[in-house]
Amino acid sequence: MEYSKDDLIEAKRQIDSTLHKLKETVKTLESKENVSRLKSQITLAKRRIKAFEIANYFLENEIKKDK
Template sequence: MEFSRDDLVEAKRQIDSTLHKLRETIKTFESKENSDKYKSQITLAKRRVEAFKIANLLLKMN
């Protein structure tokens, strides 16, 4: 598939925005008094952060 430069720039912008939100979500859950209660949400958010970091690296290669 071919993507324009603008498409790639916008995709990176969206990924960066989502990464920021996920990192803030992780901080929020980890700071809660009963953070063990949110363990699955924290794990999911961390896995998503890693996936988006990989996506960002792949975008940089194009």
């Protein structure tokens, strides 16, 4: 599929925003008492962070190619 440079830049902006929120969520969850009962939520958030970082990497490469 073809996406415009503006589409790619907006997608990256949205991913950056979501990444920031997820990282803050992990910090909050890890600072709570009984972290062991929150382990699955923390793991899920960390996996999502990794997935968004990968997506961001590919978006950055596509945006650079478009210059």
